[in-house]
Amino acid sequence: MKVSKENTKYLMNWDSKKIWKEEIISKEFIKYLKEKEVYELIKDQNTQLGIISERDLINWIEKKENQNFWEDKMEHHICEKIIKDDDDYFVGCDYEDFKDGYFFVASLWKMEKGENLIILEHYH
Structure with missing residues (x-):
C-alpha cells in the first residue's frame, strides 16, 4: 500500500529509544456491527x-484464520449494546x-483500497 507523507505519523518512545511510523489505513468508519453481521463479513x-x-x-489476524478465530474466540462474544449519545458512543x-x-x-471500516476491515476492541 502506498502511503503519502501526510498519512504517516512518526512516533517517538524515549524509554525504548525507538522511532517508528504509524500508517493510516482507514479514514472511513462505517458502523458498529452486530454478531450476525460480523459472521457474514468474515465468511468473505x-x-x-x-x-x-x-x-x-x-x-492483525491472518485472513485465512478468520473462521477459526470466529469459532474459538468471537462467537457469542460480540457486544451489541452500543449506545449513541450526541457525537459519542x-x-x-x-x-x-x-x-x-x-x-x-x-x-x-473501509480500508484505503476499499476492502472491509473489522476492528475488534477487546474488553477483558
Missing part, C-alpha cells in the same frame, strides 16, 4: 480482522454477560 476471505487491546496497538455490555468474562466491540 477478503475481510481483514484487527484486534485492539489496552495499548491501542492493532494485532458508549459500551453498554458487562463482563458478566459473557462466558469467560470477555467481549469484543466490533466496528466496520
Whole structure:
C-alpha cells in the first residue's frame, strides 16, 4: 500500500529509544456491527480482522484464520449494546454477560483500497 507523507505519523518512545511510523489505513468508519453481521463479513476471505487491546496497538489476524478465530474466540462474544449519545458512543455490555468474562466491540471500516476491515476492541 502506498502511503503519502501526510498519512504517516512518526512516533517517538524515549524509554525504548525507538522511532517508528504509524500508517493510516482507514479514514472511513462505517458502523458498529452486530454478531450476525460480523459472521457474514468474515465468511468473505477478503475481510481483514484487527484486534485492539489496552495499548491501542492493532494485532492483525491472518485472513485465512478468520473462521477459526470466529469459532474459538468471537462467537457469542460480540457486544451489541452500543449506545449513541450526541457525537459519542458508549459500551453498554458487562463482563458478566459473557462466558469467560470477555467481549469484543466490533466496528466496520473501509480500508484505503476499499476492502472491509473489522476492528475488534477487546474488553477483558
